[in-house]
Amino acid sequence: MPTDLVLLNSRLLDPGTGGLLPQTALAAADGRIAALGDDRGIGALAGPGTTVVDLKGAVVVPGFTDGHLHPVSGAERTMGVDLSACKDLASVRAALDAARRSLRPGAWLRGWGLDPNAFGEQPVGFAAVGAVLDGVPAAIDLFDAHSMLASPRALELAGIDGPRRFAQASEIVCDADGRPTGLLLEDAACALVEAVAPVPTEGELLDRTAEVLRTMAAAGLTGGHAMDGMRLGFYAELEERGELALRFRIAPWCQPGADADAVAELVRLQGTGGALWQVAGVKLFMDGTIDNGTAWLERPDCHGESTHAFWPDPQRYTEVVGELHRAGVATATHAIGDAAVRHALDAVEKARTEGGREVRHRIEHIETVPDDTVARFARLGVTASMQPTHCCEFTRADHTDNWSRRLGEERASRAFRCRDLWEAGARVVIGSDWPIAPFPPLTVMAGARHRRPSDLSLPPHGPEQALTPLQALQAYTVNPAWTACEERQAGRLAVGFRADLTVLADNPLNVRDTELRDVPVRLTAVAGRVTHRAPDVS
Template sequence: MSRTSADLAVVGATVHTLDPARPAATAIAVRGGTVLAVGDDAEIGSLCDARTEIVDGTGVTVTPGLTDGHLHPVHGSLMTAGLDLSQCRDVDELRGTLAESRRDLAAGDWIRGFGLDPNILGGQRPHRRLVDDVLGEVPALLVLADAHAALASGAALRLAGVTGPVELPGNSEVVCDADGNPTGEILEDAAKRIIERAAPETDPADTADLLADLFQRMHATGLTGGHVMDLDDGSLAALRLLDERGLATPRLRLAPWCQPGIDGSGLRELIDLQGTSGRLWTVAGVKLFMDGTIDNGTAWLEHPDCHGESTKPYWLPPSEYAEAVGTLARAGVATATHAIGDAAVTFALDCLARYERPCVGGARHRIEHLETLPDELVQRMSASGVAASMQPSHLQYTKADHTDNWSTRLGGERANRAWRCADLVRAGATLVLGSDWPIAHFDPREVLGAARLRRLPGRPDSDPVQSSQALTAREALEAMTVAPAEVAGEQHVAGRISPGFRADLTGFGVDLLTAGPDELAEAPVRLTVVDGAVVHRA
């Protein structure tokens, strides 16, 4: 093979390069994991020889590889290996599902559930009395849809040694009644981990198997990479096992968590972790939390919700968050701050405004979620240079008529500020889109469709939530290609199809820029290429 011939070529396709220098083409040549050339079929044909793998792109629209801007592969794989509760529509269905699951358990097994919708509880708080009689002595931990709250059964609480209030950092809480008895409601990560430590551990090899299956499914939806917002649950060990096995993985950037109570040595460990890498993954950035979620009353709002909740930050006192962010920023570490409520976003921006030193590699600080924003925060985000990372498919947990738990807690005025994606883009902010899987499905067709429709694609019976915030097809596509590269400081090597750029490509059976957004729900994924290798073909 000639030094300049292609390893892989895609010909006869519609190619949206998102490169202003050459926005459209019909063919791409790849060599050594990078794009060798972009052009017409004749130009690319001249770079092929007998050993070039040639893909017929007839009927295929190729874009830069789609990147999920916020997901949790290991955490999600372990969570979703449990019992799916998302289809339970009322408490009776929940109880029936648990009773059926209990029949198949061996001695010592736990029931681990996920996706429990708080709206099915009829306005009451999660309480173990809802499930204890059907579970008996079977321990269960049922994670709510937002993954920031859970319901622990009485047996799980006993195994964890939880008999009353527990002193925890930040606003994590084991909720207790007036007599000091745990109700089973568990708020935020520190409280949830107390229960999880009592459950059997997962072997790293089993975690690697779950990841391998997940990555195949992700590639089949067109994903080529993701920004991973955690480094817990044995992530490094599992990823290293996959590398040893030579299995295909997406291109991943991982940001370990920085939690309340961390000291100077803990921060130094996070800084020293930066740059730890494998074949296609690297540790780059740190994830912090400024608040919890609106649905369980742990967000940080300027004014309380309808229950008088969501009034305090995740870090108590918040000055400790400011100190941690300052230490990381001065070390050049890019931070990603979970901030859902308006007070949380304001405080995070106030802290980040103090640090103008660029992050290592040109990466950007970012804020995750930003679910309800007044006008002044939209403008501040744009002026700050801090990237906005949002998940439009989370709109499935709200309703246009404001009868859902999220909207009811906020009230009409604040619910009308839901996920202001379009306002942020048009104000000039950098917007990255993702799924927050396992909170919503990782399928980028769902994310792109929801960004354009303000409801899930393929669900025309659902009313759009704040349709004025819909993105155009190009804005949505750029938010899963160009923008993730910019936020990572990789805009010169990723996010577009251009010579010298990484050969991460997604090919659909419809044109993402001209197809109707509802078509995306079932749009066939014809080709996924990561680092120049075909990882999915249909």
């Protein structure tokens, strides 16, 4: 069998045990690992068309898979000004002013990554930002992608002049006199502005997505569980062009109000796709976010908010989960607050009891939950899909951040319980939720290990919830494979397994937590095809 890729002079790391395999070389053919052995034996398998790489002692691991990201919608969302580094209103105003001055007359200003903590004690709204947005149609996504700050001109163009009622838990935030403040909460409210804002052409967005995927490959990613089913044709087009640099499992959304036909269509889509992408699962939302006051908590937050589910009728959500379960479709439910997580687990338990089959469901985010909820994940076989860098970058150990203040001391003290869930027997998968947080997998794994901001400027938030180096590695390799029912073909370096490979300059298990994010990625391969190679790797 002709080989496509041969890697020599390497250290092959087994994420199951944390040890190195006895072999030093690997050959791939037809997208799979065809042989493991010594350099001489594997080198002899190379043919005229084989890519042969001497890794000079670099470490090969099964390809990193991000457990939760938004590749296509994220590519579009991040085409505006990046505000993620702004820590106060002065830096927000400066960034917006610089972007405004580069606009053509009448053009829209788009931004993303705005952290509500930058507003300090002031309410999030255009009044706090000041005159920089005067006369400019602006739509700025807050970091959580569940809320938007719209300028007065954008509200005017969208015809928004007061509160409205929505079929889902969305809100146009207004002041005491009923005038919009510019803050829009959740999809239905944000969509009013999106409907009148200009959008990139399909070609522009396709090129932007390809660019993002190349950058992801350079960071060591070989795959991702994509939590948005928008523009499925993009995946087919990128694959046709040879620019689909990652392997994707895609979970299209099921929103409140989905009728029997909508659910049937989601079932029909399962398994469709191409060589490197497949529709697999359905994404649902049980709540919004704590920072916005749209999470679903068992007790209200300090503002009396976060008291309702995203589905106006939570029972209908339970019915949909049951319908999908009976069809053998795995669900991935966005559930941040304790009440949302509890209800999602209740729905899975009911589906398992009545559905008569095994389906690997998952819950996304799980930001604050009590002990009894933690214990249920393993018993129900529900994957805990978490994003530790959200804790690292957006919350604080002293609980002075917006997220912690809203929750209060008790609930903020049980933030992002990655270790507790792991030790309770749950399968923990970690990821970035990009574009909510940066996607480099080594940065996410480092955050899971040290629980501090990536610049290490603050003490760890909940250090007892840190994962070990081996656990963090498994949460990006072995566990995503299991969650996807692919444990017999992915997540290990073994003959017959996918040749999705990440090559690092050093063993990630031996690198200090605070230095992990800086380990160079030497090479990335998907299905035996090199998608990234460092300039000095021959």
